[in-house]
Amino acid sequence: MKSDQPGTGWQPDGYKHSGFDIKVAEELGRDLKFTETFSNVPSTDRVTALTRNDANHVDLVIASFSINQNRAKDIWFAGPYAETRQGFLVRKDGPRIKSTDDLRGKRVCAWDGTVSIEELTRRTPDVHAYATPYAKQCVDDLISRRADAISTDQLILYGFADHYRELEVVPDVVIGTANYWGVGIAKKDRLDHSNKQDCLRVLGALKRYVGTSAWELDLKTELPLVEKDPDWQTRYRPSTANMDRLSCTDHVED
Missing domain, CATH: 3.40.190.10 (Periplasmic binding protein-like II)
Structure with missing residues (x-):
């Protein structure tokens, strides 16, 4: 997670995380039945945190992480769960x-x-x-x-x-053009097995979440100023077509 972005990924006191990305992580935990443990990652280390094999390896990166072709060469993305x-x-x-x-x-x-x-x-x-x-x-x-x-x-x-x-x-x-925020996942686990099925599971959970009023409530609660945009519910909500197009693939059209 990010720790220096109020409203998206924020940890000002060194203890409790907050923000829209945190809400997404918590929703994935509820849907996929895992307990999330948050670790902070700067923007420059998001891909590295997923692909490294030491104690600093993480399983998911949910950190206002834009899906693009350069990153999709090294990791899977599931999503987007927001576009901006x-x-x-x-x-x-x-x-x-x-x-x-x-x-x-x-x-x-x-x-x-x-x-x-x-x-x-x-x-x-x-x-x-x-x-x-x-x-x-x-x-x-x-x-x-x-x-x-x-x-x-x-x-x-x-x-x-x-x-x-x-x-x-x-x-x-x-x-x-639009930036699509996705959940980053390593392409292989530590035993060199493909993580694509896990990517598809995360995608399924995101589809269920983005299509509900819970997504709207989380977005406006964590980022209340979005309501200044009269069409904010549609402007920032990704389509199912984009989620299918951009998820769990090596080839992403920027």
């Missing part, structure tokens, strides 16, 4: 941002190990994009005016905006 576009977080007292043109010449922060910095560099060449090791450093830079904006998945940004009330998500300014 990449947006921007700014200070409420900062310059008004109404389009990406308003970000020209501005310093925009993202963090390592995510697709956000790649998309930012590719889609907004007039922006001064830079990366930090951790999300918290981007937030500190934005609050202290060393950065003009943060760019990553809008669902993540809504969590930060709810926690830091001096910040806000820029409405209706997004870049790139």
Whole structure:
């Protein structure tokens, strides 16, 4: 799990985890009859945590983990359990941002190990994009005016905006295509047996969850600012077709 993203994966006191990703993990535990034990993982180590064979190996990664072809070469994904576009977080007292043109010449922060910095560099060449090791450093830079904006998945940004009330998500300014959050699973277990059947079991549980009102309740409880989007129930809910297309496969269309 992530530990530095309020609303998605958060552990501020070093003890209790909270966030939408935590709700997803707990729902999988109930459906598939396992007891989850949470371990924190930074963005840069999510694939490694699944594929390593030492004591730091984990069985599932549920950490705002976007499904893409590069990652699907090394691990299985089940999902998505949410989809979101990449947006921007700014200070409420900062310059008004109404389009990406308003970000020209501005310093925009993202963090390592995510697709956000790649998309930012590719889609907004007039922006001064830079990366930090951790999300918290981007937030500190934005609050202290060393950065003009943060760019990553809008669902993540809504969590930060709810926690830091001096910040806000820029409405209706997004870049790139949808990012699909999936559950990461190693392709083989420690005995070199395929984990594909486990991937399919996780997919089945996610389908049952995403299709219920429990999914909506968990999303708006953990990320209450999503309700500012009038069509949030459909905007962030993945379709069954995308879940079938993107799950438990070596070939993912980004």
